[in-house]
Amino acid sequence: MALKVGDLVQLKSGGPKMTVNQVSGDTIWTSWFAGAKHERANFYKDALKEYVEEDKK
Numbered sequence: 496m497a498l499k500v501g502d503l504v505q506l507k508s509g510g511p512k513m514t515v516n517q518v519s520g521d522t523i524w525t526s527w528f529a530g531a532k533h534e535r536a537n538f539y540k541d542a543l544k545e546y547v548e549e550d551k552k
Contacts, residue, residue, distance in 0.1 A: 496545060498523055503546035506538070512546045 498504065502515040504525065516535075517524035523543055526535045 496540075496543075498540065498543070504543040505546045506542055507544050508542075 498515050498518055500515055500517065504513050504515055504523070505511070511527045511529065513525035513527040513536075515523055516526050521540050522537050523540050524535070524537045525543075526533060528534070
């Protein structure tokens with residue numbers, strides 16, 4: 496999976512919908528909202544999958 500800025504992703508183990516903000520080699524920088532709080536984290540690319548809306552699965 497080739498990720499690019501703006502893609503929507505989710506951890507393979509589950510969790511919130513996140514937006515890709517930066518791609519640096521195998522590291523993917525993401526952000527998301529937990530209520531009104533803006534969260535940010537980076538993940539190894541193999542820990543992520545494309546986000547798919549529940550009704551589109």
